[in-house]
Amino acid sequence: MSLGSAGLVPDFFIRLPSLAALVRAALTCREWRRAVASSPEFRRRFHATHPDPLLGLFFSIPGPAQTPNLPAFPSFAPTCCRDCDTSAAVRGSDFFLTSLQARLEEEHQNWDIIDCCRGYCLLMNWDDALLAVFNLLTRRIEFVVYMTSPEFFKEACGNRHPALLNARLLCSDDNGQPKSFRLVVLSLDDSRIRANICSSDTGEWSSLPWVEKMPTPLRSTESFRSNCWLQNQGSMQANGVLYWVYKDWRYLVSLDTATMVFSVVPLPQCLIHCSFDVDETKDGATCIVYEDGLNVGVLLHTKDDDGADRWVVDRVVFLRYELDEILRAGLHDDSALFHLVDNSRWLYVLTVQDGYAYLSTHEKLHDPETPCWFLSLCLETMKLERLFRRTFDGDVHPYIMAWPPSLVGDYGRFAVEDTT
Numbered sequence: 001m002s003l004g005s006a007g008l009v010p011d012f013f014i015r016l017p018s019l020a021a022l023v024r025a026a027l028t029c030r031e032w033r034r035a036v037a038s039s040p041e042f043r044r045r046f047h048a049t050h051p052d053p054l055l056g057l058f059f060s061i062p063g064p065a066q067t068p069n070l071p072a073f074p075s076f077a078p079t080c081c082r083d084c085d086t087s088a089a090v091r092g093s094d095f096f097l098t099s100l101q102a103r104l105e106e107e108h109q110n111w112d113i114i115d116c117c118r119g120y121c122l123l124m125n126w127d128d129a130l131l132a133v134f135n136l137l138t139r140r141i142e143f144v145v146y147m148t149s150p151e152f153f154k155e156a157c158g159n160r161h162p163a164l165l166n167a168r169l170l171c172s173d174d175n176g177q178p179k180s181f182r183l184v185v186l187s188l189d190d191s192r193i194r195a196n197i198c199s200s201d202t203g204e205w206s207s208l209p210w211v212e213k214m215p216t217p218l219r220s221t222e223s224f225r226s227n228c229w230l231q232n233q234g235s236m237q238a239n240g241v242l243y244w245v246y247k248d249w250r251y252l253v254s255l256d257t258a259t260m261v262f263s264v265v266p267l268p269q270c271l272i273h274c275s276f277d278v279d280e281t282k283d284g285a286t287c288i289v290y291e292d293g294l295n296v297g298v299l300l301h302t303k304d305d306d307g308a309d310r311w312v313v314d315r316v317v318f319l320r321y322e323l324d325e326i327l328r329a330g331l332h333d334d335s336a337l338f339h340l341v342d343n344s345r346w347l348y349v350l351t352v353q354d355g356y357a358y359l360s361t362h363e364k365l366h367d368p369e370t371p372c373w374f375l376s377l378c379l380e381t382m383k384l385e386r387l388f389r390r391t392f393d394g395d396v397h398p399y400i401m402a403w404p405p406s407l408v409g410d411y412g413r414f415a416v417e418d419t420t
Contacts, residue, residue, distance in 0.1 A: 009035040010042045019050055019401055020085035026407055036407045043403065052354055052400045053086050054079050056095070057374065057387070058113045058121070060394030073097055074113040074123075076399070077374075079387055089137060089401060097123070099139040100132060114395075115169040115235040116353075119402030120181065122169040131167055131183060133200070137404065143200050147185060151196065151207035158190025163228040168235055168242055170257055179405050184242060184257065188227050191216055193262065195255060211262050218248040233395055234351065236278040238286040238301075243278045254309070265309045268299065275363065279352035282380050287314070289357045289379065291349050294320040296357065296377060317382045319347060323361075326386045327373060347375075350396040355379050358387075358398055 009032055016022050026036045036042060056078035076095040081087040094100075100123065101109055111132075115122040120142065123132045133143040147167060156162040165186040172180040183198040192210045217229035229247055236243035244253045249272045254263045268288075276290035286301035288311060297316040304310055350358045357379060362372035374387040374396075 010039065010045075013042070014046060014049070016050075018083040018086050019046075019052055019403070020083060020089045022046065022050075023089075023404055023407065024085055033406060043408070052402060053081070053083070054356070054376065055081070055086070055090050055093070055399050055401050057358070058116065058397040058399055059392050060114075060396075061110075061112050072110050072112070073101075074111070074397075077388060077390060086401070093136045094134075094139045095136055095399075097134070100134055100141060113397055114166045116397045116399055117169045117181070117235075117237075118171040119400070119404075120169060120171060121397075121399070122167060122183070124167070133169065133181065133183075136399065137401070142179060143181070143203070145183070145198055145203060145205075149196065149205040149207065151205065152185070152187050153189075154207070155210065156187070156189040157192070158227065160190055160227045163188045165228070165230060165232050165244070166235075168237065170237070170240075170242075182257070184255070186230065186244070188229060190227060193230075193253070195260060195262075197260075208260055214253075214262075215246075215251050215264060217246055218250070234277065235397075238278050238280045239284070241286070249273055263309060265311075268311050270297065270299075270313075275349040277349055277352040277357070280355070282355040287352075287379070289349055289352045289377075291347050291359070292316070293345065294318060294323065294347055296347060296349070296359070296382075298379065315382075319377075319384060322384050323347070323375075326375070326384055329386070350374075351398060352379075353398050354400050356398075358396065359384075360392075360396075 013022055013025060013036065016025060022036070026032050056076050059075045059077065061072040061074055073096075078090050078095070081090060097111065100111065110127055111123045111125055113121055114124050119135060119137060121134045121136060123134055124130070124147070125132070129147045131145050131147050132141055134141055147164075152164060153162045165188070168184045170182045170184060179200070181200050185196045187194045187196060187207070189210070191214055192212055193214055194208055194210045196205055196207045198205045230244040230253065231247055240257050242255045242257060245251075245267065246253070249267055251264050252267045255261070256263070270292065271288065271290050274290045274292060276288050278286065278288050281287050288299040290297050290299070295316050295318050298314040299311040300314045302310045302312055346363070347359045347361065348363045350360055352358070355378065357377040359375045359377060360372050362370065369391060371389050371391050373389050376385045376387055377383070
């Protein structure tokens with residue numbers, strides 16, 4: 001009697017050690033694949049006890065590599081995988097982007113990573129304004145589009161040249177169409193903003209109307225001639241809402257991608273000139289994780305009685321002693337490696353994803369020749385974990401292993417196979 005005929009597949013699979021182990025087991029036969037793909041309840045149970053694993057961190061290409069534009073690619077630093085199936089997933093994936101280089105025969109091979117979402121990477125060719133959505137685990141280029149449209153700056157007004165921000169990647173929820181996604185790009189003129197959207201269903205850009213009455217940005221001497229009055233780093237999003245911060249650190253701008261409505265609220269005082277990111281807690285609440293020296297704080301998103309957005313302090317944790325302990329773990333006072341442990345005075349929030357904050361002991365614009373430590377912080381337990389030590393001077397994007405499309409719903413060729 002097979003596991004499938006006995007109805008024991010979910011009970012057996014829930015005991016597997018990792019998502020990678022589940023993928024390997026479920027794809028053994030159609031019956032087992034169908035048992036997982038047809039059960040959203042099982043996927044929710046499995047995810048609750050088996051968080052999607054961090055496979056490593058992508059590091060953007062260094063700034064000088066973009067000017068002038070020389071062949072360059074983002075680098076990847078894998079984490080230490082204790083599970084053999086997860087390690088095999090890392091070894092079998094294309095983190096060197098060789099598939100991208102081979103299939104897109106562009107004259108200028110200069111790609112940088114600008115976003116990661118649910119197993120997809122959004123990469124940008126700076127010379128050709130070309131965007132590519134790439135699945136590293138399957139080695140598939142899912143979508144390619146030029147980030148150009150006559151509508152981006154149509155009817156822009158003001159004395160300065162309009163600006164275009166980096167694209168953001170939005171992936172669909174678990175609704176039977178896991179490969180559906182959208183790209184969102186913001187256009188800015190002197191005081192207005194507009195969203196431009198490209199759907200994988202159409203492959204065409206559509207531009208929404210300009211939004212008036214945005215708070216007037218304060219412009220520094222250096223940026224007086226520029227219309228890029230929103231910060232262009234990072235990829236903050238949570239629960240279908242995208243976020244940007246004013247360069248003058250006065251306001252937080254959000255775009256609800258379900259309604260395509262912009263909102264603007266004053267930036268909480270505790271976030272001014274701090275590193276922070278927006279994501280979701282394990283129970284799905286929108287939160288902001290920020291640093292203050294060696295303190296890490298969490299703000300939760302709420303709404304007033306009149307529907308206005310508010311951010312309230314949930315907790316602030318002092319991590320000095322825990323940081324010292326984990327950086328010195330396994331070392332003795334006379335160890336030759338002891339000098340690698342800095343007496344850190346700051347922690348910097350690089351990004352937040354899937355209930356974990358990723359931190360460094362140096363800010364990204366510090367001396368790129370001086371290595372620093374990278375760490376993860378579980379937002380549920382506030383437990384700190386050491387990842388690795390290396391140099392960097394750009395954006396950092398965690399790559400989280402996502403559920404493969406073959407295990408998320410019965411669609412396309414999988415629906416056909418299951419009826420044969």
